[in-house]
Amino acid sequence: MIEKRRRKRHGSHIFLITLILTIALGSVVLGCSMIWAVGSPQLVAVKLESQLANLVEDVQAAESVLASAQSAKPVGKYDALLADEALCRQQNIYAKTAASPNETTIVFAGDILFDDHYAVKVKMNQRGRGIEGSISQEMLDVMRSADIFMVNNEFPYSDRGTPTENKKFTFRAKPEYASYLLDMGADIVSLANNHAYDYGKIAFLDTLDTLNGIGMPYVGAGRNLEEAIKPVYFIVNDQKIAFVAATQIERTENPDTKEATQNSPGVFRCWNVDKLLEVVANAKQVSDYVIVYIHWGTEATDQLDWAQKDQAVKISNAGADLIIGDHPHVLQQFGYCEDTPVMYSLGNFLFNSKAQDTCLVKLTLDANGFKSLQFIPGRQQDCSVTMLHGTEKERVLSYMRKISPGVTIDGDGFVTKKG
Template sequence: MRAADLFLRLFLHLQYVLWYTHNMMVSKKKVMTKKKKISPVLIFFLTLGGILLVGLSGLLFLSLQTGKRGAQQAWNTDADENSRQDDLEGKDNAEAGTPLHSLWEMIPEKQAAAEEEKEPYADILRDPEYMAANRIYEKKSSEDGRVTLCFAGDILFDDEYAVMAKLKSRGGAIEDGISETLISEMRAADIMMINNEFPYTNRGTPTEGKTYTFRADTDTVHYLDDLGVDLVSLANNHCYDFGETGLLDTLDTLQQDGIPYAGAGRNLEEAAAPVYFISGGMKIGFLSATQIERLDNPDTKGATEGAAGVFRCWNPEKLLAVTEETRKNCDFLVVYIHWGTENVAEADWAQLDQAPKIAQAGADLIIGDHPHCLQGIQYFGETPVFYSLGNFWFNSKTLDTCLLKVTLTDSRIESMTFIPAVQSGCYTSLAEGEEGQRVISYMNSLSTGVFIGSDGSISRQE
């Protein structure tokens, strides 16, 4: 029943009681004249009855309203409780079929820890300023936990020499100088490195008295992108052919194109600094240095604290110290070194002297160039040394060459593959069939304690 109905009925009953009482009192006092005033007692009771009527009515109304709200709240509470119970039951039912590892990953702290375990260098990758200051680059690997490195020897983009002149006469695309098969291998690698044996400059003066001086127009740097190159070595005996001006132009050109470089710099600190790539959960370091020229006053100037130049290692003490320090800051270290004797297939005494020292200092892989021809492979401890990869695309001579592919897992070498190639007629192509087997056989004859299979796979022979 509604509160208004109750209030009305109560009011009517009280009115009736008061009316009846009044009539009874009047009938008992018939002797009173009409002019006589109403008794004060009657007035008191009528007033009191009115006050009680209003008070009781108000209390009744408030009580009913409070009870109504309490009932509504109780109903809402029951409904909410039922709803929550349904939600919990539904969640329990859903989670009953959810793997435990999925529930674990729903916890933010655990999820963050899982991400950290998956990408141990996540903090570094979130700090671009730190990465830039320390020459650290991110490179997505094609497969989680596995990184493929690829290396080639000397290249030259100087259009006053045969290879570039021929390339331009054929149309000017890089495929006019290097076969698409080899380019595909280079582009497929997660990290591709070559020896950039010339400066990018339109200025400077050629080194006086030097037989061969190279330089390439700064626009030709795009060929590195076309080849899929991620990193170049500048530690060689030609990047300073047009003096400090030419070298500085080279550094600027590579930086503007986004190509990291190692082995040369505006001062010794930069020239000796490693380049790091974070890829596949690994931090891979690259150092580059040159023994050439082996003179007290070489044409190719070594960098100093205040002058640009290359990172020289004819005296290897600085290189060994940097190698040791760099290895502490990465999971795998490559040292790419310019050494050896030109056009000689056997490693010379200086190579044989420095290779084990560099390996002992912390290098996990040593790649050599400068002789302009292939040289053999040898291990020192667990470190493979490729004494020379030869010319990759450099001149008009017919020469055996290669690509070297190295696959890393868990910061160790999983496999190495020798990809035979031939430079001939200013064109470098994959060596297939009998020609490929000939190049592989030749490399086996140059190597010590190593065997290259017919498929190019490299294995250590005890």
């Protein structure tokens, strides 16, 4: 449709230019004829010079019209919305320029941790190279080159607060460490997890302020329920993509990680899934695609639990186009709910000292919709992450095929639905 509009405008401009030149040339011919009829050579020369000067001006004007026509950009369906900066800020809408005008790439990673008292940050400090010393260049290239890169930020940023009483693991990172997100190439983070509130309300609010301070969009948490449930929207290549995040962990009536309410800060909890379904459905009405990043499942197992299976179907039916899960700290299967792809758990990405398999998941969109979905195998080992190749890559792909009976995964990691 955009190409058709462009051709139509181009044809109109050609017609206008032709008309201008025809009229101008006709004026010259008519003027010359009248002058010759008078019979004065001097008058002929003067008038002819004037007519030719006018013709040159008309040609220059025609060239200007053509140049403007060729440089004009097609009108996008979201141009008017993007022109209203105040409305975009209010609705969490961000404009992105894609690396390619023909497709949009979105990459997802799992859990990260930058707490000074845990192994990943200790090793990072020892190496003295920041993110560059902890994530391989190959992985960073994929993350940084993505039009949108999303990761699970499983800790607060603060120098304040006290650890949650009787909680086995509590995490907190210095506010300045938020810059690592920028170094990784992150464009958006999820705070919908069971560690965002580890150091209480004050550290939680510091986290929101810290992320706002570096211009990092976040989903799944906020100063109140309205903010916590609000999607983030990216408009890329004239497509509007909604990101929603929620957590069903911890599954108790009085969780350590506080739930956002109408007048108190916290995370977007979805143990009762009704509100999440409402948010997804509403986002679908105003977006081309809806992506749900959800904290769910049982830790340390590749087996899906009943709540994952139950909610995946409901979230898909509500309008989600892709579901990405985390929390189990290990890889879980790919599946489909009707036509909605589900990656049930991305596993740890850069989280602890364990040697374990990890991944990036890369979604590519084009003008027709989903172009491809790719599983990129990686390895977390010695507190760093590398991309896998050869027999190690095939080992992880074979494992994913084994635990994902409903999909086909080819040798390059591209995932398609069976049947």
